[in-house]
Amino acid sequence: MKLLVPVRRESRIALGVAFFIVFVALWSFLSMSGAVPRHFLATPWQTVASGWNLFATQGFTHDVGMTIWRVVGGFLLAAVIAVPLGIAMGVYKPIEAFFEPFVSFARYLPASAFIPLLILWVGIGEAQKLTVIFIGCFFQLTLMIAMIVSGTRRDLVEAAYTLGCKDTGVIRRVVLPGAAPDIAEALRQVLGLGWTYIIVAELIGASSGIGHMITDSQALMATDHIIAGIVVIGLVGLLSDVLFKKVNQHLFSWSLLR
Amino acid sequence: MSRLSIRDVSKTFPGHRRNAPATQALLPIGLEVGDNDFITVLGPSGCGKSTLLRLVAGLETPTTGEIRLDGTKIVGAGADRGVVFQSYTLFPWLNVRQNICFGLREKGMKLTEQRDISDRFIAQVGLRGFEDHFPKQLSGGMQQRVAIARALANDPKILLLDEPFGALDNQTRVLMQELLLGIWEQAQKTVMFITHDIDEAIFMASRVVVFSARPGRIKAEIEVGFPHPRHYTIKTSPEFMALKARLTEEIRVEAIAAAH
Ligand SMILES: Nc1ncnc2c1ncn2[C@@H]1O[C@H](COP(=O)(O)OP(=O)(O)OP(=O)(O)O)[C@@H](O)[C@H]1O
Ligand SMILES: [Mg+2]
Numbered sequence: 001m002k003l004l005v006p007v008r009r010e011s012r013i014a015l016g017v018a019f020f021i022v023f024v025a026l027w028s029f030l031s032m033s034g035a036v037p038r039h040f041l042a043t044p045w046q047t048v049a050s051g052w053n054l055f056a057t058q059g060f061t062h063d064v065g066m067t068i069w070r071v072v073g074g075f076l077l078a079a080v081i082a083v084p085l086g087i088a089m090g091v092y093k094p095i096e097a098f099f100e101p102f103v104s105f106a107r108y109l110p111a112s113a114f115i116p117l118l119i120l121w122v123g124i125g126e127a128q129k130l131t132v133i134f135i136g137c138f139f140q141l142t143l144m145i146a147m148i149v150s151g152t153r154r155d156l157v158e159a160a161y162t163l164g165c166k167d168t169g170v171i172r173r174v175v176l177p178g179a180a181p182d183i184a185e186a187l188r189q190v191l192g193l194g195w196t197y198i199i200v201a202e203l204i205g206a207s208s209g210i211g212h213m214i215t216d217s218q219a220l221m222a223t224d225h226i227i228a229g230i231v232v233i234g235l236v237g238l239l240s241d242v243l244f245k246k247v248n249q250h251l252f253s254w255s256l257l258r
Numbered sequence: 259m260s261r262l263s264i265r266d267v268s269k270t271f272p273g274h275r276r277n278a279p280a281t282q283a284l285l286p287i288g289l290e291v292g293d294n295d296f297i298t299v300l301g302p303s304g305c306g307k308s309t310l311l312r313l314v315a316g317l318e319t320p321t322t323g324e325i326r327l328d329g330t331k332i333v334g335a336g337a338d339r340g341v342v343f344q345s346y347t348l349f350p351w352l353n354v355r356q357n358i359c360f361g362l363r364e365k366g367m368k369l370t371e372q373r374d375i376s377d378r379f380i381a382q383v384g385l386r387g388f389e390d391h392f393p394k395q396l397s398g399g400m401q402q403r404v405a406i407a408r409a410l411a412n413d414p415k416i417l418l419l420d421e422p423f424g425a426l427d428n429q430t431r432v433l434m435q436e437l438l439l440g441i442w443e444q445a446q447k448t449v450m451f452i453t454h455d456i457d458e459a460i461f462m463a464s465r466v467v468v469f470s471a472r473p474g475r476i477k478a479e480i481e482v483g484f485p486h487p488r489h490y491t492i493k494t495s496p497e498f499m500a501l502k503a504r505l506t507e508e509i510r511v512e513a514i515a516a517a518h
Binding site for chain 2: 155156158159160161162163164165169173174177178180252254255257258
């Protein structure tokens with residue numbers, strides 16, 4: 001192994017797959033040998049079978065759909081406000097001075113701690129789920145974008161001024177295109193964050209969603225369902241991440257040039 | 259006729275912390291640059307050359323004095339003063355042609371017209387076939403050629419260059435000097451070119467302005483009378499050597515002063 005030297009594509013895939021094989025093997029050993037009792041840890045095959053069963057007979061597709069829509073909805077609401085606000089904060093320092101202290105403080109408020117409060121305020125409906133995701137994503141995203149925009153290369157801004165740009169031209173033609181790849185990357189990371197909040201939001205007071213299914217299964221000690229639910233979240237999260245990454249790479253191919 | 263007129267301009271930078279001493283980068287200086295003049299500004303590192311260029315470009319405001327271009331006082335940057343920076347400042351998300359058209363697009367010029375102009379300058383800086391390349395796909399010398407084309411395409415009244423070839427190897431640097439000089443001989447533009455390379459300063463200039471060590475002031479102005487078009491072979495002529503010896507002495511004194 002040489003320091004920092006990339007591996008070939010085939011070896012990379014092989015290594016990645018190898019981990020899953022080791023992981024499943026270990027899981028099989030623990031659950032099938034009886035080292036861990038069955039009702040605490042379902043076997044991999046049991047989990048796959050119940051996962052299939054969940055989709056086929058128990059309308060799990062609807063739960064997954066609800067969860068996706070809540071994450072994406074709350075995330076989009078956050079992004080629609082955070083992106084312009086973050087850009088304004090990055091470009092205009094007085095605006096940053098006004099919002100930054102509060103946003104920095106709010107970022108450390110755990111979104112899940114708001115759930116009891118939100119249930120009182122907006123009930124246990126969709127609004128509560130969306131708000132949790134919104135709180136979880138918004139402050140983080142705003143700060144990340146403000147920081148990215150603040151990092152705009154000064155020399156490029158100056159070059160644009162000497163080429164005849166005014167302030168709006170500089171924002172439109174230098175700040176935004178320069179920051180766009182990093183902003184897209186920040187959105188991708190924060191969407192991932194959204195996935196970690198949704199389940200907590202659904203554990204309390206929900207009648208649908210993956211989190212709801214998991215709480216129900218806990219009451220029945222159906223660890224196979226719980227694990228299947230967790231795996232599905234992982235897969236959906238991974239899928240959205242990969243999609244996001246592909247779109248970013250396609251849109252901002254210039255930023256990948258070395 | 260004097261195009262650029264710098265009168266009693268000085269620049270003091272405030273200390274960046276409270277109680278930190280201010281830096282006097284430029285003592286009050288006066289300089290007149292005529293129409294179609296090619297002046298080179300020569301001086302040791304840190305003497306305020308970049309500061310002067312940034313003042314003319316409108317990227318800094320003078321502490322005292324004023325700068326006029328064609329009689330109009332300079333406030334802020336504008337398209338009438340094209341700048342080529344020492345560092346590479348092409349827009350990495352735009353290809354060569356889009357970079358060159360950046361200022362033209364800002365003016366709202368028609369696309370066909372933008373294309374004609376960019377074609378002309380791409381040819382002039384020898385980058386045909388690289389129109390669709392991104393800056394990261396170009397060598398340093400190529401990037402600076404694009405930067406020169408980008409500044410020229412805007413048809414500025416004066417072209418300001420801050421050690422544009424400073425990071426290039428010697429051979430490339432000489433080729434670039436010839437290229438720039440060739441463009442100037444054809445287009446007749448007013449040029450202010452900053453350098454710390456004596457050969458470079460003499461070879462291109464109609465006048466060399468020598469700066470003292472920091473705080474900078476103008477120590478000498480030396481006319482360079484070689485006829486145009488100039489060929490690189492003049493660099494070995496006795497007249498060139500004599501000028502070089504004289505400037506070397508002027509600069510040496512300042513470099514020693516700067517080092518103390
Ligand atoms: N923004 C700034 N704030 C404070 N001091 C500055 C600033 N810009 C330049 N200076 C100071 O002004 C002096 C002149 O700087 P300048 O960049 O003009 O030198 P230079 O002649 O271009 O040098 P070089 O040949 O190394 O590029 C330096 O001492 C520098 O520390
Ligand atoms: Mg400099």
